[in-house]
Amino acid sequence: MPAAGPEPASRPARRTERDRSRRVLSQNFLADPGALRRVVKAARLGPDDLILEVGAGRGDLTRALAAGCRRLIAYEIDQVLAERLAAACADLDHVECRAEDFLAAVPPAEPFAVVGNIPWALTARVVDWCLAAPRLTSATLLVQWEYARKRTGDFGRWSRLTVLTWPIVHWRLSGRVPRTAFRPVPGVDAGILRLDRRAVPLLPARQLPAYHRLVTTGFTGTGGSLHATLRRHHPRGRLDAAFRAVRLEHDTPVGSVWPEQWLALHRLLA
Known part of the structure; x- marks a missing residue:
């Protein structure tokens, strides 16, 4: 067999x-x-x-x-x-x-x-x-x-x-x-x-374009941190003061910034 x-x-x-x-x-x-x-x-x-x-x-x-x-x-x-x-x-x-x-x-x-x-x-x-x-x-x-x-x-x-x-x-x-x-x-x-x-937006419509420009610029990643990126577009003294006001370190990565901090940065830098 x-x-x-x-x-x-x-x-x-x-x-x-x-x-x-x-x-x-x-x-x-x-x-x-x-x-x-x-x-x-x-x-x-x-x-x-x-x-x-x-x-x-x-x-x-x-x-x-x-x-x-x-x-x-x-x-x-x-x-x-x-x-x-x-x-x-x-x-x-x-x-x-x-x-x-x-x-x-x-x-x-x-x-x-x-x-x-x-x-x-x-x-x-x-x-x-x-x-x-x-x-x-x-x-x-x-x-x-x-x-x-x-x-x-x-x-x-x-x-x-x-x-x-x-x-x-x-x-x-x-x-x-x-x-x-x-x-x-x-x-x-x-x-x-x-x-x-939101029933009431956190920013008026006329401010949204400037806010969008700030966020878009910040997320380009040039410079290694949000502060380094924004330093190319804002006076150093004013930017440092804004970061102190919202309690952000200069080496903070862009993704670690809260939405509320972005809104505060917009108001301080606009």
């Missing part, structure tokens, strides 16, 4: 069109009921609110959000999921399901909020859309944990985008959601990122 040969190597499971679509669209569905409730709580909905949901998927978060708002427009670009979403919300008269790309949507002319378990590959574009929408009141977004920490100063460092927009937008980290709350399970945890447009 001939000796048994080696076991044939198992073939990898063949990816279906749906598998490829989920990978391209970064589809990780929030499956944990407790996590859904945390997102809804973080959104702080009011009964008169208009909500736009990004990446509504199968409608689990959609139905939870719909219970607390006046009107909800749910966007889902995946046509298969959009059909499931429409079926899941068929009994909700105040919910409109759109099989469209949220990023191509025209922002409403009335005040509105954005909520969503967004595709992580599109995080920067979704955030930019929200920041550019003049009537947006808030955005509550499930994003990668590292991104949420980076944008809210949780690493002890502040990003250029956060500092630039701080006079008109408050960035807040509203919680952590473990990766096991999603299906399929992603490689990292998620963070609940909350953006709130």
Whole structure:
């Protein structure tokens, strides 16, 4: 009897069109009921609110959000999921399901909020859309944990985008959601990122261009520290006095400067 040969190597499971679509669209569905409730709580909905949901998927978060708002427009670009979403919300008269790309949507002319378990590959574009929408009141977004920490100063460092927009937008980290709350399970945890447009900006509109120039210059990194960078653009004595006033050392890296310190520097140097 001939000796048994080696076991044939198992073939990898063949990816279906749906598998490829989920990978391209970064589809990780929030499956944990407790996590859904945390997102809804973080959104702080009011009964008169208009909500736009990004990446509504199968409608689990959609139905939870719909219970607390006046009107909800749910966007889902995946046509298969959009059909499931429409079926899941068929009994909700105040919910409109759109099989469209949220990023191509025209922002409403009335005040509105954005909520969503967004595709992580599109995080920067979704955030930019929200920041550019003049009537947006808030955005509550499930994003990668590292991104949420980076944008809210949780690493002890502040990003250029956060500092630039701080006079008109408050960035807040509203919680952590473990990766096991999603299906399929992603490689990292998620963070609940909350953006709130300030009812009263911290600077008048006429001062924003000068503030933006200061921040943009400071983040160029020429000189090795914020003081060394700004010294190229401001008199040494005046700059030293401003740094003493806001309690900044001359060797402080630009990312370690708090948004409130940037605002104070603007007022002292403008």
